[in-house]
Amino acid sequence: MEPTDAELVAAFRGGDPEALGLLMERHKGALYGYLLRLTGRRDAAEDLFQEVFLKLVRDPGAYREREKFAAWLFTVARNAALDRFRREGARAEVPLEGDDGRPGPADFAASPEPGPEAAAVNGELGARIDAALGALSADQREVFYLRHYSGLSFKEIAELLGLPIGTVLARMSRAAAALRARLEKDAQ
């Protein structure tokens, strides 16, 4: 039976660095995929990926077993991405959508560089899907990516975002409706 995330973290805290390697292997696809979609850039996504796990390396007590490891992981990832956007935007509040003609994180998140697996489903449909995702509002896209990549329930995502679950579901529902409308329109 495979060790749970909490068991791996405990083993890492107990002095076994290889347990961290197993944790990274287990979560790398989802976490990196999320960060890549969020930033639209491989270098930024890799930096943030490292930053997230290095946080655990430098402070193993940062993760508390009472929460799901994935919830902690994606909370840290989201906050790290927002911090980076703020730094790169050089202003205190950087809206996810760009303003004054400058691109915001939402613009970067629209069409990331395709990775090897994404390239396999690339082509016209892939481009249309990317465009449809790019046309979502930042709030809708954020919830959409979190749900898809983290595997967390909507209740857990609501807690992560500090929102009522109704709001999260409403954003997802509007996102789904917008995606359908955009894909159907582009197909005509």
Added chain:
Amino acid sequence: MNCGYGEKLILYFYGEADAALAAEVSAHLAGCPACRGELEALRAVSGRLAPEAPRPEVLASVMRTARALAGKRGRGPVFGWRELLLSGALASVLAGLFAVSGRPSRELAWNAGLDSRLDSVEYSVYQAQADFTASAGDWDYSYSELEDESLNVKDNV
């Protein structure tokens, strides 16, 4: 979509609908092209959002740091009886120095090149001295405020 099944469809698609709700949505889908269209869109987009892997050197870099820190933590502090005696002796000397010096010396506490295990003792002594000095300053300030008030009262009488 005006059928009011938007959020229920989301729960259904992501496997969070209980049996009753799943059955209700299934039945609804049979008669709602808009909901079927949304389901298709969700499937297509989910297929596009594939997991991606960072370059192996990204993970390798994290692991190097993790192994290096694990090595350091594993060695840990060696605190035998000799270290205890030395710590006590040094702490006493430092306490004496702070007691007779006019001002607490931050440099002495932090730049003396003493073993880092003694820093907490030194800092406690330094902090106590600093607190005493600050309190003394507060008394001076409060006294001068009283003097000012006294002068004001005299002027206004």
